[in-house]
Amino acid sequence: MKSNRSKFAVLGLLARGPASGYDLKKTIETELTHFWNESYGQIYPILKALADERLAVRRVERQSGRPDRQIYTITPKGRQDLEQWLAEPATFQVNRNETLLKLFLNSQIDVASARELVARYREHHARILTECNVLEKSIEKRGRAGGDAAFQRMTINHCRQQARSAIRWCDQTLRELESRGRKRPSARRKRARAN
Amino acid sequence: MKSNRSKFAVLGLLARGPASGYDLKKTIETELTHFWNESYGQIYPILKALADERLAVRRVERQSGRPDRQIYTITPKGRQDLEQWLAEPATFQVNRNETLLKLFLNSQIDVASARELVARYREHHARILTECNVLEKSIEKRGRAGGDAAFQRMTINHCRQQARSAIRWCDQTLRELESRGRKRPSARRKRARAN
DNA sequence: CGTGTCATGTAATCAGTTACATGATTCA
DNA sequence: TGAATCATGTAACTGATTACATGACACG
Numbered sequence: 001m002k003s004n005r006s007k008f009a010v011l012g013l014l015a016r017g018p019a020s021g022y023d024l025k026k027t028i029e030t031e032l033t034h035f036w037n038e039s040y041g042q043i044y045p046i047l048k049a050l051a052d053e054r055l056a057v058r059r060v061e062r063q064s065g066r067p068d069r070q071i072y073t074i075t076p077k078g079r080q081d082l083e084q085w086l087a088e089p090a091t092f093q094v095n096r097n098e099t100l101l102k103l104f105l106n107s108q109i110d111v112a113s114a115r116e117l118v119a120r121y122r123e124h125h126a127r128i129l130t131e132c133n134v135l136e137k138s139i140e141k142r143g144r145a146g147g148d149a150a151f152q153r154m155t156i157n158h159c160r161q162q163a164r165s166a167i168r169w170c171d172q173t174l175r176e177l178e179s180r181g182r183k184r185p186s187a188r189r190k191r192a193r194a195n
Numbered sequence: 196m197k198s199n200r201s202k203f204a205v206l207g208l209l210a211r212g213p214a215s216g217y218d219l220k221k222t223i224e225t226e227l228t229h230f231w232n233e234s235y236g237q238i239y240p241i242l243k244a245l246a247d248e249r250l251a252v253r254r255v256e257r258q259s260g261r262p263d264r265q266i267y268t269i270t271p272k273g274r275q276d277l278e279q280w281l282a283e284p285a286t287f288q289v290n291r292n293e294t295l296l297k298l299f300l301n302s303q304i305d306v307a308s309a310r311e312l313v314a315r316y317r318e319h320h321a322r323i324l325t326e327c328n329v330l331e332k333s334i335e336k337r338g339r340a341g342g343d344a345a346f347q348r349m350t351i352n353h354c355r356q357q358a359r360s361a362i363r364w365c366d367q368t369l370r371e372l373e374s375r376g377r378k379r380p381s382a383r384r385k386r387a388r389a390n
Numbered sequence: 391c392g393t394g395t396c397a398t399g400t401a402a403t404c405a406g407t408t409a410c411a412t413g414a415t416t417c418a
Numbered sequence: 419t420g421a422a423t424c425a426t427g428t429a430a431c432t433g434a435t436t437a438c439a440t441g442a443c444a445c446g
Contacts, residue, residue, distance in 0.1 A: 067412090
């Protein structure tokens with residue numbers, strides 16, 4: 001482990017209250033979906049490591065009929081480490097975008113598949129947009145007491161605005177592709193016609 | 196290798212013309228920077244693998260004074276595989292956003308560091324924005340003959356619009372944080388005052 | 391004389407996903 | 419009866435970065 005982002009994601013969620021690995025996964029999949037993800041293959045080993053480092057303690061919640069729940073609670077030391085990490089500036093890395101890569105490389109190929117590519121991309125972001133709206137409504141309803149909800153709303157706004165902007169780009173790009181498709185057929189189609 | 200995205204990124208760039216690993220890295224760092232990246236640790240082994248699979252052929256360009264260049268040229272089979280991959284729909288994965296994660300987790304902590312976080316995020320996107328403009332000018336100047344430039348411009352537009360949208364979000368969020376900072380001090384500051 | 395560029399490659403390590411194993415319960 | 423949910427974990431593997439090794443030349 002070097003950057004440890006997953007570790008602090010887990011630790012940070014524990015700071016909101018005791019939880020099991022299963023719980024955490026649920027939370028990530030609902031509240032953080034659009035800007036974070038973790039698999040069980042990361043979560044469970046990390047929880048174990050947190051306990052080893054005394055950043056969290058583990059307690060077993062017995063259940064009948066179904067597997068016992070392993071509940072982790074953050075320790076003061078855990079909180080301290082977390083705050084330290086939160087105080088450090090966030091790092092940035094390139095967001096790889098397969099759609100843009102394909103579009104870029106498509107130049108040699110054909111306009112129809114470029115259109116297809118962008119259309120799918122649009123659908124994807126339309127889906128995200130509706131998911132953001134659903135999520136926002138759900139936090140409105142349960143109206144968390146803490147100032148917590150405001151921060152969550154900020155993250156949702158970010159995702160929503162990015163999605164909207166992506167959709168606008170798609171529409172504009174589709175228009176461009178359309179006019180291109182009419183005006184000058186691609187190299188590939190030219191080749192096909194020549195045969 | 197399962198999804199092989201890096202492999203096709205490399206192959207796709209070779210489709211634009213013969214190049215060395217060093218060349219490819221350069222291209223990625225300039226033309227694809229905002230939506231793709233590859234390290235030498237990926238590029239060189241991939242080039243070797245492409246040659247093994249006959250998707251590219253390798254030739255040595257002798258140089259005096261400096262190391263020989265290993266030039267790779269895509270083969271017809273390589274082009275075929277590439278086109279197949281391009282025709283497949285792009286996959287989507289969560290774009291992990293460390294800033295949003297920290298903001299989300301910050302709820303418990305303090306408003307000042309949240310502000311700092313967003314301010315840095317803003318700077319980051321302002322930087323991207325200017326880089327996009329520089330890049331666009333550079334492709335305008337050299338005015339590639341092919342329809343190539345249009346596709347590249349599309350990818351630049353995407354990145355630019357995302358950056359603009361991010362900046363707008365930052366401004367809006369900073370305003371919100373400011374009003375919060377005045378109205379109700381965070382839990383942490385409250386604790387500090389209580390002592 | 392030091393920094394940056396040109397140029398290629400490998401090994402070690404980290405980060406992350408997927409597949410597999412297990413098994414009871416609930417709901418349609 | 420079959421699918422989904424609850425629940426935890428490991429092993430194998432893929433994907434990607436970083437550090438290391440090498441060495442000449444150009445530029446200020």
